Amino acid sequence: xxxxxxxxxxxxxxxxxxxxxxxxxxxxxxxxxxxxxxxxxxxxxxxxxxxxxxxxxxxxxxxxxxxxxxxxxxxxxxxxxxxxxxxxxxxxxxxxxxxxxxxxxxxxxxxxxxxxxxxxxxxxxx
Numbered sequence: 450x451x452x453x454x455x456x457x458x459x460x461x462x463x464x465x466x467x468x469x470x471x472x473x474x475x476x477x478x479x480x481x482x483x484x485x486x487x488x489x490x491x492x493x494x495x496x497x498x499x500x501x502x503x504x505x506x507x508x509x510x511x512x513x514x515x516x517x518x519x520x521x522x523x524x525x526x527x528x529x530x531x532x533x534x535x536x537x538x539x540x541x542x543x544x545x546x547x548x549x550x551x552x553x554x555x556x557x558x559x560x561x562x563x564x565x566x567x568x569x570x571x572x573x574x575x
Contacts, residue, residue, distance in 0.1 A: 455490030456482035463498075470505035474498070509546035510537035520555035528552045 458480040467473035476497045481490055512534045520527045530552045539545055 455492055457492055457494075458482055460496070466500035466502055468502060470502050473500050473502065475500045504541040506543035507537060507540040508543040509535065509539040511546065511549065512536055514551070517553070520557050522557060524557050524560040526554060526556050529555050 460479045461477045463475045463477045466475050474497050476495060478495050481492075481494065514533050515531045517529045517531045520529050530550055532550050535546055535549065
């Protein structure tokens, strides 16, 4: 006896890619309209294929801040800095890197000598 070929619906449209960026998969299906009277229907009912969307944005990534440096003066007003390194540069429209150096004021102690000495000299010079 001849088998009656299985009747299949047309393939559906391909699904959207499984990701919103980068590499993913998409699928399409078809339905069995009537089973073969004799024997099994061996036709595939689902297909999958790879799909590629624009690269995913990669955001900037930084290390933790270093410790603050020593104050850059031994007396009076100065500044200290701290730094951090870029671990991952941004790509494909990812968020830009924020600052990698910060400075802040520091004051160790009053400079005693300077001001007093200059005033005295100025008086003597007159």
